[in-house]
Amino acid sequence: MVQGGSTAAGYPYGMGAALAGMLEQRLRRTFPEQPIEVVNTALSAVNSYTLLDFADERNSLHFSLMLC
DSSP: OOOOOOHHHHTTTTTGGGGHHHHHHHHOOOOOOOOOOOOOOOOSSOOOHHHHHHHHHHHHHOOOOOBB
């Protein structure tokens, strides 16, 4: 799971340049036999306090790795 602001969402270049998309491509190439899914919950126009508000919901999910 990737969470963050505009840059993590890929702004201004779109989903193809988002951290989550690049990370997913690299992980799939590195571990082709493993199922890989990268979830991007990044939003534009948010700050750290907004992301902190989502912490309880985010922490209730079970991921192998979370980038914030």
